[in-house]
Amino acid sequence: MNIIGLKHVTLKRGGRTLVTGFSNVIVKGRVTVIMGPNGTGKSSLLLALAGMMPATGKIILRGRPLNEHSRAELARAIAWQGDLPPTEFGLTVAQRLQLAGGEHHTDFSKSVSLMELGELLGRALGDLSSGERQRVELAALMLRDCPVWLLDEPTAHLDLRHQVICLNMLRRQSEHGRAVVVVLHDIQQAVSIADDVMLFDGRGNIAAGDVAVMLTRERLQAAFGVSLHDASLLLDYHVQENGHESTQ
Amino acid sequence: MLMFWLVLGAGEQWINPFDARGQDATILWELRLPRLLIAFSVGGLLALAGAWFQVLLGNPLAEPYVLGVAGSASVGAVAGLMLMPESAWVMSIGAFAGAWVGIVVVMAFSHLGPSRVLLAGVVLAAFWAAILALLLALLPEHGLGRAFAWMMGDLSHSDIPVPLLILAWVAALACGMLLSRSLDMLLLGERHASALGVDVHVLRRRLLWSASAVTAIAVTAAGTIGFVGLVVPHLMRLIFGTLHRFVLPASAVGGGLLLMLADTASRTVIAPAELPVGVLTAIIGVPVFLYLLLRRTS
Structure with missing residues (x-):
């Protein structure tokens, strides 16, 4: 069931157009992963979705x-997790x-114990490390009874163990039943949890x-401007473990 | 209560508040009590404004005078002194008008983010300091003493009636308590607060007006008294934690008590002469603050 609809959405930041005329839907019960090069408007799209x-x-x-x-209505419907708080x-x-x-x-108790914050x-x-603070933010998110979750690189500071805990x-x-929208840079992580993907191409278009x-x-080569042969160091592990043909 | 009894009785000559008759009673109830209440309410207002500015600007170094309101108030006070040297009221009216001119100028920048508001405030403070230096250079020599006494904090009288000052203290604390949860959320940064349902633009504007108005009242009543607004909120956070439902009442009371103590010391240490109260607030407050900081860190 659609919970958020985007119709011809255009985003600008500092006089620069990031996204042009993007239409799509965010669906309950699915994970949507947002990927794309740096500075193309992924975090801005999350902020726009959060109002x-x-x-x-x-x-x-x-x-x-x-x-x-x-x-207040938005806060009841949408939980956003972005930069670490000061x-x-x-x-x-x-x-x-x-x-x-x-x-x-x-x-x-469940969120504290899952994120190992006891x-x-x-x-x-x-007094905490960036990874520990990230875990606090994830536990805080679990306490929000919102049908939509928006997360901006939630695994960025996490060690391997907590990356797995976070993605699971x-x-x-x-x-x-939640609609989870998450910005990720790691293709393997994306493949492991995504139902849907929004791929920014850096020219204002999102597929x-x-x-x-x-x-x-x-699509990945076109979006990131890199040959996947060059990126094989990053991708082979996934290919061997998962045999997911789409990234070979 | 013990502290009230001590500071009320202390002075050039000790007077027991429970046994004051004749001239002693007049000194106690008509001179010392109003002064003590001015000190308490001004100290509390400065500490509350300091706590608000620190959260509003997301900067622990912020204090009530950070946006130049004290500077513009001083310019107003000295301008009043130049225009009508014989009138006690004109200096206070000038200070109040000057404070509001400063506030209105800062408000023009209120739509910018906290760091730019802070930058604008610091630059404005430098501008007011320059104008103040110019006025002081032009002020006749016999007016300099009054101007400096005012600028270093003067609790001997207030042209704002004492009941009004106490009312301002109560109103400011009540306002702060109503906003305390939103202020807690603002500690997480504007985006997180917004995501938790706080209308950050409205909150920032309310805070900026309230903190500036409270500063204007405090400056008009007692001149510029540094340190209380900067350090008392931090002291209270070290003792009572970060949440504003504890920090704000503790600051309102703690700031009042600190200024009362400092004023009592300023009246008694070299009696019958008086020390500027701002000097005493720093001498008492700095060691206490540093001690608590070290204790908390260890």
């Missing part, structure tokens, strides 16, 4: 234009989680469709 960046065209949430929803004022892990949904949330609850965010968690959340159709050699 935090102006866009021309129409973004429709549950049948109503996004800009007709109040900020640490200057000494907020602790427990307080950060409390702001997301409260320690009385039924999933509080020992860190009393620590200040500023996202997969499970979509199976429970979108099923993962098997989108992550092909030709």
Whole structure:
């Protein structure tokens, strides 16, 4: 079931057009992975979907234009995870989680235990590593009862173990009916969780469709401007393990 | 209560508040009590404004005077002194008008992000400092003493009636408490706060107006008193944690108590002469702050 619709969406930042006339739908119960070169507007698209960046065209949430929803309504429908929050004022892990949904949330213990934060609850965010802070943000996201999750490179600071935990968690959340939209740079990670892919080409166009159709050699080469033969160091492991033909 | 009793009784001569008669009672209730209440409310207002500015600008070094409001108020006060040297009121009116001129100028930049508002404020503060230096150079010599006494903080009287100052303290604290959860979310940065449902533009504008208005009231009542607005919110965070439902009331009370103590010390240390209260706030506050910082770090 569609929860967000995009109609002829155009995004600009600093006088530069990032996305031109993009139309698509975000569907509940599916993981949509956004991929593309740096600076092409992936994070901006996430912000626009969260109602935090102006866009021309129409973004429709549950049948109503996004800009007709109040900020509180948007916060109930859409959870966004992007940059790590600042640490200057000494907020602790427990307080950060409390702001997301409260320690009385039924999933509080579950999210803390899944992200392995039990020992860190009393620590200040500023005393944690980037990876630990990323895990705090993921646990905070789990406390948001929103049908749409938007995540900007959630595995960026994580070690291998927590990358796996994170991707499995996202997969499970979509199976429970959430629409999960996630920006990723790692093709193997994308293949492992994506149902749908939006592929930016760096010229304002986004191709979108099923993962098997989108992550092909030709499309990836065209989008990133690199021969996949040159990128074999990055891709062979996946090819051997998964035998996924689309990236060979 | 013990502190109130001590600071009320302390002065050039100790007077027991429970046993004051005749002239002692007059000194106690008509001179010392109003001064103590001015110190308490001004200290509390400065600490509240400091806590707000720090969150609003996302900068722990922010304080009530960071956007140049104290500078423009000083310009107004000294301009008032130049125009009507004999009138006590004109200096306060000038300070209040000057503070609001400063606020209106800063508001023109309020739509920019926190770091640019801060930059604009710092540049404006330098501009007001230059104008102030110019006015001081032109001020007749006999006016310099009053101008400097005002600029270093003067709690001996307030042209804003004491009940109004206390009302401002209560109103500011109530406002802060209503916004405390939104302020907590703003600690996560504007995008995270927005994603959690805070209308960040509205909140920022409200905070900027409230913090500036509170600063204008404090500056008009007592001149410029540094340090309280910068350090008290940090002291309270070190003691009570980060959440604003604790930090704001603790700052309102803690800032008031610190300024009351500092004022009492400024009246008694070299009595019958008085020290500028701003000097004392720094001398008392810096060691306490550094001690707590070291204790927390270790």
